[in-house]
Amino acid sequence: MGLFDRLRGDDDGRVVFLGIDGVPLDLVEDHPDVFENLTDIAEAGSAGRLESIVPPESSACWPSLTTGVNPGETGVYGFQDREIDSYETYVPMGQHVKATRLWDRVTDAGRDATVLNVPVTFPPSTRIQRQVSGFLSPDLESASSDESVRETLDGLDYRIDVNAKL
Structure with a gap:
């Protein structure tokens, strides 16, 4: 079973929180043709200003x-x-x-949590089922909580972030 099959899981309810650092909601709403996927996600679920x-x-x-x-x-x-x-x-x-982080509360409640590319999470927690730390993580290998997550994302040419040394 691959990473994304495990994320889909069974028919239990799922919550996805998608945060995009530095992108104001107005920009997405004013340019739906440029941000087609974000517009679709907002229309299928919900979106709001923070x-x-x-x-x-x-x-x-x-x-x-x-x-x-x-x-x-x-x-x-x-x-x-x-x-x-x-x-x-x-x-x-x-x-x-x-x-206490949201995903720790989820895990404490007996549910699985997947955390991808969130800043200030390195090194990845051993309590989270699937985690890849975000910004300022040195590389995908050390930022991944387990080998299957790393292999899946590496196969997709996943990048944590730009080179922070630049």
């Missing part, structure tokens, strides 16, 4: 979005955060997120 947080940086926004709490509770404030009681800095990774 207000950002302060600071409006991806590395702080995604943990807030996936936990439902603000950066003061997630512990992630930007692409570079400061150690407590120090001037030393670090790049926040998945283990720095202090709040």
